[in-house]
Amino acid sequence: MTSFKELKIIEPILHALEAEGYKTPTPIQSQAIPLVLHKKDILGCAQTGTGKTAAFAIPILQLLTENKHNQSGKRILHCLILTPTRELAIQIGESFATYGKNLDLKHRVIYGGVKQLKQVEALRAGVDILIATPGRLLDLMHQNHLNLNSIQFFVLDEADRMLDMGFVHDVKKIIAKLPPKKQSLFFSATMPPDILRLAGSILVNPSKVEVTPVSSTAEKINQVVYFVDKENKNKLLIHVLKDPEIERVLVFTRTKHGADKVTKELIKSNIPSLAIHGNKSQNARQDALKKFKSKTIRVLVATDIAARGIDIDELTHVINYELPNVPESYVHRIGRTGRAGASGITFGFCDAEEKEYLKDIEKLIGKKVPIVEDHPFPLKNHTVTKAPPKPQRPPRAHRQGSSEKPHQTSRGHREESTEKTHSSLRPHREASPKKSHRPAGKKNSFRR
Numbered sequence: 001m002t003s004f005k006e007l008k009i010i011e012p013i014l015h016a017l018e019a020e021g022y023k024t025p026t027p028i029q030s031q032a033i034p035l036v037l038h039k040k041d042i043l044g045c046a047q048t049g050t051g052k053t054a055a056f057a058i059p060i061l062q063l064l065t066e067n068k069h070n071q072s073g074k075r076i077l078h079c080l081i082l083t084p085t086r087e088l089a090i091q092i093g094e095s096f097a098t099y100g101k102n103l104d105l106k107h108r109v110i111y112g113g114v115k116q117l118k119q120v121e122a123l124r125a126g127v128d129i130l131i132a133t134p135g136r137l138l139d140l141m142h143q144n145h146l147n148l149n150s151i152q153f154f155v156l157d158e159a160d161r162m163l164d165m166g167f168v169h170d171v172k173k174i175i176a177k178l179p180p181k182k183q184s185l186f187f188s189a190t191m192p193p194d195i196l197r198l199a200g201s202i203l204v205n206p207s208k209v210e211v212t213p214v215s216s217t218a219e220k221i222n223q224v225v226y227f228v229d230k231e232n233k234n235k236l237l238i239h240v241l242k243d244p245e246i247e248r249v250l251v252f253t254r255t256k257h258g259a260d261k262v263t264k265e266l267i268k269s270n271i272p273s274l275a276i277h278g279n280k281s282q283n284a285r286q287d288a289l290k291k292f293k294s295k296t297i298r299v300l301v302a303t304d305i306a307a308r309g310i311d312i313d314e315l316t317h318v319i320n321y322e323l324p325n326v327p328e329s330y331v332h333r334i335g336r337t338g339r340a341g342a343s344g345i346t347f348g349f350c351d352a353e354e355k356e357y358l359k360d361i362e363k364l365i366g367k368k369v370p371i372v373e374d375h376p377f378p379l380k381n382h383t384v385t386k387a388p389p390k391p392q393r394p395p396r397a398h399r400q401g402s403s404e405k406p407h408q409t410s411r412g413h414r415e416e417s418t419e420k421t422h423s424s425l426r427p428h429r430e431a432s433p434k435k436s437h438r439p440a441g442k443k444n445s446f447r448r
């Protein structure tokens with residue numbers, strides 16, 4: 001197995017990685033770092049959780065440090081990282097701070113939803129690396145607070161999500177302002193045709209890097225499902241949260257309104273919780289995340305878009321309060337736990353209408369999810385007989401990439417598009433002590 005030293009990482013970065021407890025590079029890092037150091041453009045198929053931030057941050061920091069010896073004077077913007085959400089931008093900023101702590105490089109993070117003054121002042125003071133969301137970056141460019149003429153490195157992160165969120169025009173406008181001569185790194189969790197077209201417009205003779213496909217994520221995670229009527233889901237949630245082993249739990253709802261409603265109910269029952277979703281202000285989201293990470297609150301209720309990309313170590317449990325109708329979203333969601341090599345635990349709450357979703361999920365992960373039968377709120381009229389066969393869906397390969405825009409679910413909710421996801425396996429870290437896999441309810445009450 002390669003080490004960071006074998007990847008020819010310079011000492012100051014090696015020290016920073018050591019301090020962070022990184023022992024070996026993740027697969028995406030082993031693949032991408034040497035290529036970036038060899039000045040190659042990259043087409044990377046990987047999602048958050050695979051260590052992809054370090055896969056581009058480490059070699060960029062190294063190349064910038066090496067270049068710096070040839071330069072003098074004021075800091076010039078050399079590297080732009082474009083990322084779809086504020087949370088991701090902040091996280092990437094934190095990664096640059098961590099890996100670059102022994103280097104003389106300055107990075108800044110800019111995003112919308114907050115006043116621009118501080119960001120403008122920071123830009124004026126000079127930065128080497130800028131991590132930005134597209135809207136605010138364009139705003140500041142239009143106001144002549146920055147230009148991209150000196151960019152040597154361009155990273156487009158989570159390209160598929162960028163498109164999902166409707167940023168494609170902004171991204172294209174930004175790309176048009178980049179100098180022709182630069183090194184570009186392009187990352188996306190999925191590679192449908194329009195993403196590949198976008199990549200083709202940026203990358204020159206790129207090297208491809210890819211990490212293991214999604215379903216292996218699911219294998220590490222202990223999963224169970226509770227059948228429950230929709231109107232009893234709150235009661236069931238409060239019931240399962242009686243288990244003190246659930247130290248910190250991310251609860252997924254399908255809608256923003258749903259997230260708020262669940263949070264309200266939990267608070268009524270004296271369970272400290274907060275919601276994060278697209279309608280919350282940036283400060284409210286950051287505050288919720290901070291409180292969750294510091295264990296001030298025990299439950300974070302989130303929608304898919306808000307939660308994707310959030311990196312919370314030691315998250316013991318994920319609850320799918322509502323099952324997603326796109327099975328890949330289920331794997332994304334449960335992949336929030338079981339990180340850092342730990343075995344996560346996940347409960348799904350399945351009402352009568354969601355049984356079809358469960359079937360699709362089981363098809364994707366290639367196994368049946370054990371059912372917790374013994375709980376106080378069983379589904380009325382729930383028979384465990386085999387469901388009638390369903391009309392054939394198009395093959396998965398066809399479905400992938402066929403819906404790139406957020407689409408309406410059968411119930412009319414807007415949600416993320418279908419996509420192939422990738423493993424968030426991180427075998428390089430010490431596995432944290434295993435938690436009990438017993439769900440609330442009696443022991444040995446699983447069926448199947």
Ligand code: AMP
Nearest residue numbers: 022024025026048049050051052053054
């Ligand atoms: P990312 O996919 O970039 O969001 O990274 C997910 C998590 O993996 C972050 O918490 C990183 O700190 C962590 N990480 C990245 N690379 C390594 C590594 N080589 N060893 C241990 N942890 C890592």
